[in-house]
Every structure is written in C-alpha cells, then in structure tokens.
Amino acid sequence: MTIIKGKKINMSQIFLQDGKVIPVTILRSEENLESDLENKEIVLVGKSKGKGFTGGMKRWNFTGAMATRGQSNKARAPGSIGAQTPGRVFKGKKMAGKHGNKRITLKGLKIVKVFPEKREFMVTGPVPGARNSKVLVEII
Numbered sequence: 001m002t003i004i005k006g007k008k009i010n011m012s013q014i015f016l017q018d019g020k021v022i023p024v025t026i027l028r029s030e031e032n033l034e035s036d037l038e039n040k041e042i043v044l045v046g047k048s049k050g051k052g053f054t055g056g057m058k059r060w061n062f063t064g065a066m067a068t069r070g071q072s073n074k075a076r077a078p079g080s081i082g083a084q085t086p087g088r089v090f091k092g093k094k095m096a097g098k099h100g101n102k103r104i105t106l107k108g109l110k111i112v113k114v115f116p117e118k119r120e121f122m123v124t125g126p127v128p129g130a131r132n133s134k135v136l137v138e139i140i
Contacts, residue, residue, distance in 0.1 A: 004137040005030045008046070008127050009120065014112060024112055024122040027135060033116045037139065043107050046128035046135040050101030060094045104128040111139075 009026040016022065056062040056078035064076050078096070081089055089095075106128070113122040127135060 002139045004033075004139070006135050006137055008129055008131055008133050008135055010131060011126070012122070014122070022112065022124060023126070024124055025127040026120055026122055027127070027137065029119045029121065031119075033114055033119055033121060035114050035116050037111050037114050037121065040111050041140045042109050042111060042123065043105065043138040043140065044109055044123065044127060044135055045103065045105050045138070047133060048100045048102050048104050048128045049130050051099040053097065054099040055096045056094065059096065059099045062094075 006027040006029045009028050011023065011025050014022045014024055051058070055076060057064055057076050062078055065071055065074050065079075067075060078094075081093060081095065106125075110124045111121055112124055115121065123137075129135065
C-alpha cells in the first residue's frame with residue numbers, strides 16, 4: 001500500500017473512443033509519480049466543504065410544513081423534538097447545527113491517467129472538498 005499526499009486541483013471530463021464520458025478530478029501530488037499507476041484502485045480521504053450553521057431542512061433533508069391552511073411562519077421549522085416525559089432532548093437528535101467540514105473516505109475510485117512531468121493524475125468521480133484542499137490517496 002502506497003500513500004500519496006495530494007491537492008485537489010479541478011474537475012474535468014474524459015471522452016472515450018466509443019463516446020462515453022468519464023467525470024474525473026485532477027489531483028496534484030507532492031512527490032514524483034510513476035506512470036504505472038494507471039487503472040489502479042484507490043481509497044481517497046478528504047475533508048468536505050463546510051456549510052456553517054444550517055437548519056434541519058438543509059442538514060437532514062426534512063420536508064417542512066405544508067404551505068396552506070393558515071401557515072405563516074413555520075414553513076421550515078423542524079417540528080416537535082420529543083415527548084414531555086423524559087424532560088430532555090436525547091443525544092443524536094436531528095436538529096439544526098454545524099454542517100460539513102468532516103473527514104470523508106471514498107472507496108472504489110480508480111486512477112485514470114497519470115502525468116508524471118506535472119506530478120498530476122486523474123481520478124474517477126468526485127473528490128470531497130474545495131479546490132486546493134488536501135487529500136490522501138491510498139493505492140490498493
């Protein structure tokens with residue numbers, strides 16, 4: 001297992017001879033690369049984009065209240081948060097809070113193309129994080 005420290009550069013596409021399109025993410029390595037890495041499976045670790053303090057609809061995909069029958073100011077409210085008996089809110093309750101900015105691990109990605117002279121390589125699919133964010137690539 002080889003670990004490559006890298007940086008997310010941008011997203012792009014590759015067009016194959018038969019007309020298929022493969023979405024790829026371009027990554028830049030901190031060390032030199034070998035060209036024999038193509039078509040190898042990888043496990044990628046990155047940090048997702050932070051979205052700040054968000055409500056229940058954005059964070060947990062709550063549906064919201066209906067838009068009729070006298071509804072005025074509760075359209076995006078989460079609703080009830082529990083019964084009266086425990087007298088507290090249970091840990092892990094889905095509520096508004098900080099969203100994103102977490103470590104994400106993606107498995108089953110492949111290296112599509114390697115550019116050793118630029119120290120860049122292309123990985124299938126999306127990679128978590130913003131441009132210029134750090135990623136770890138583990139070659140299986």
